Amino acid sequence: MRTAVTLCRVPEAAAGPFVFHDPLPDGFAKAAAFGFDAVELFLEGPDAVRVEEIEALRQRHGLAIAAVGTGAGMVKHGLSLTDVHPEKRRGALDFLLRMVELGGRLGAPAILGSMQGRWTAEVPREQALDWLAAALREAGNLAAKHGVPFIYEPLNRYETNLFNQLVPAAEFLDERGLENVVLLADLFHMNIEERDMAEALRLAASRVGHVHWADTNRRAMGLGHGDPAPVLAVLREISYAGYLSAEVLPLPDPETAARRTILSLSCIR
Numbered sequence: 001m002r003t004a005v006t007l008c009r010v011p012e013a014a015a016g017p018f019v020f021h022d023p024l025p026d027g028f029a030k031a032a033a034f035g036f037d038a039v040e041l042f043l044e045g046p047d048a049v050r051v052e053e054i055e056a057l058r059q060r061h062g063l064a065i066a067a068v069g070t071g072a073g074m075v076k077h078g079l080s081l082t083d084v085h086p087e088k089r090r091g092a093l094d095f096l097l098r099m100v101e102l103g104g105r106l107g108a109p110a111i112l113g114s115m116q117g118r119w120t121a122e123v124p125r126e127q128a129l130d131w132l133a134a135a136l137r138e139a140g141n142l143a144a145k146h147g148v149p150f151i152y153e154p155l156n157r158y159e160t161n162l163f164n165q166l167v168p169a170a171e172f173l174d175e176r177g178l179e180n181v182v183l184l185a186d187l188f189h190m191n192i193e194e195r196d197m198a199e200a201l202r203l204a205a206s207r208v209g210h211v212h213w214a215d216t217n218r219r220a221m222g223l224g225h226g227d228p229a230p231v232l233a234v235l236r237e238i239s240y241a242g243y244l245s246a247e248v249l250p251l252p253d254p255e256t257a258a259r260r261t262i263l264s265l266s267c268i269r
Contacts, residue, residue, distance in 0.1 A: 001235065001241065001244055002037040003262065004039060004040045004246065005019050005038075005258055005261065006246060007021075007024070009044060009049070010042055010072045011044075012075045013072070016042075017248050019254050019257050019258055019261070028061045031061070032061035032062060032063055035262050036063070037063065039065060039066065040066045040247070041068045042069040043068065043102075044072050044076060045073075045076075045077075045098075046099050051105045055106065065103070067243070068099055070099045070110055070115050071114045071115065073096065080118075081096070081117055082118060096112065100139050100142045100150060101146075103146075103148065104142070109148045111151040111153055112151065117160065129162065136150065136152060137178055140178055140181040149182045152182070154166060154168075154183065154189065159189075164189070166185060166190070166194070166201065166204035169207075170203075170204040170207040173207055174207075182210065183207045185200075185212070186214065188214040188216070188218045202237065202238060208242075210245065211242065211243065213228075213245060213264070214246070218248060219249050219251050220256070221246075222260050
């Protein structure tokens with residue numbers, strides 16, 4: 001297992017659960033100084049930063065790119081893959097695929113979270129799931145061309161009504177025959193939705209490809225009331241080899257959040 005920290009450059013997400021909001025050179029330097037293996041990037045869009053600039057920073061600081069988020073598609077551009085308006089859905093899919101391409105050029109998977117949207121009175125659940133499956137198929141196929149997976153994130157009930165738990169999401173991927181698509185197990189969302197986080201990870205093991213390492217209050221692990229020991233135990237049991245990435249609020253300050261995250265993961269070194 002490897003460590004990662006979130007670095008956000010989306011002004012509209014300034015209050016979001018990201019440790020660093022610094023300019024990229026400063027954010028990369030801080031991630032390396034605290035001892036993380038990688039950064040997870042949240043950018044305004046696929047053309048916000050040149051790949052060459054990111055690659056130069058990655059090499060300079062000896063970091064990997066754990067993943068690239070696509071949330072700016074929703075928070076900045078208002079795009080959703082399950083929007084009732086066809087032009088909005090097309091725009092969302094185009095944005096998503098361009099982010100997959102960006103991640104692929106960096107050797108990193110892209111993450112689908114908030115852009116998945118939800119079903120509504122205007123968009124029945126089965127229709128929304130068909131649109132979601134079609135988008136996941138295209139994204140997974142494109143990511144495969146770069147030798148990386150595509151990451152789908154079940155969110156809590158307040159953010160989506162499509163999938164809130166790991167096992168139903170894994171079953172959906174299997175039933176639809178969606179290859180090269182893995183799940184993001186976000187411990188904050190799981191704390192809300194799962195009866196037993198460790199058991200959910202165990203049952204969905206074949207599809208788990210990324211972990212957001214956060215305490216129950218979305219602060220760094222150790223600053224809430226969660227017990228990470230059962231989660232770490234099952235991750236070892238299932239031979240999870242991916243990232244444990246700190247998608248947490250920068251509280252009480254970014255430095256403390258980063259330090260506490262590294263401390264909570266010292267046992268995996």
